[in-house]
């Protein structure tokens with residue numbers, strides 16, 4: 001069975017984009033490497049059929065920074081089956097007053113928030129695999 | 132008169148070290164090396180976005196900065212706005228095997244990776260300065 005694709009938007013303008021990237025990498029590298037992997041979002045939407053085939057018909061979990069939902073929209077249009085959509089901006093709402101850092105570097109608090117966020121995403125990966 | 136700014140679009144790829152380095156370098160140029168002279172945009176927003184985002188490359192001369200020779204930022208800019216002023220492709224600039232390695236998270240970056248990001252940042256600055264001198 002192919003691995004669940006976990007795909008971050010990696011937005012460059014605000015800390016939310018960096019949070020998506022680091023949370024996804026924590027899931028695919030450490031929390032669930034046997035059953036999940038990531039792919040370059042930019043490649044599946046700009047690449048050829050072989051690039052789109054990386055997500056087409058595959059179970060995907062998208063992780064976006066903000067309500068623009070760039071990863072979810074792009075993965076959907078590339079034919080990925082979206083099992084869950086996450087937004088890092090929602091994580092900040094549950095950590096009101098917290099300072100996650102900047103789009104360049106996460107703060108100590110930012111890393112803690114990202115780790116909690118990654119646990120939630122990994123739980124969805126496991127749920128998706130067990131279905 | 133509005134001062135000319137240069138658009139820098141980085142691929143921010145998630146599969147290879149190159150994606151992390153172009154992202155870091157772009158942020159460094161914006162924040163430290165050429166503040167106020169460079170603007171950027173989330174590449175996925177540019178790709179998935181509406182008219183306003185698509186105008187980006189029409190409003191600013193764009194440098195596409197890509198982590199590998201799949202050149203996603205360049206391809207996206209050409210596809211949606213028709214023009215790329217200049218490009219940087221990391222696999223042409225630095226050791227290909229290192230750039231295509233799986234070290235992507237900021238947690239794993241070591242001093243040598245930051246040194247590579249600095250090389251990319253100075254390459255971006257060189258191209259920004261050239262464009263500004265032409266204007």
Ligand code: SF4
Pocket residue numbers: 009010011012013016017064065066067068069070071173174175176
């Ligand atoms: S979802 Fe938001 S943060 Fe992420 S790429 Fe799109 S606009 Fe940028």
Ligand code: SF4
Pocket residue numbers: 040041042043142143144145146147149150197198199200201202203204
């Ligand atoms: S240029 Fe290479 S590293 Fe960057 S998004 Fe495309 S495939 Fe990924």
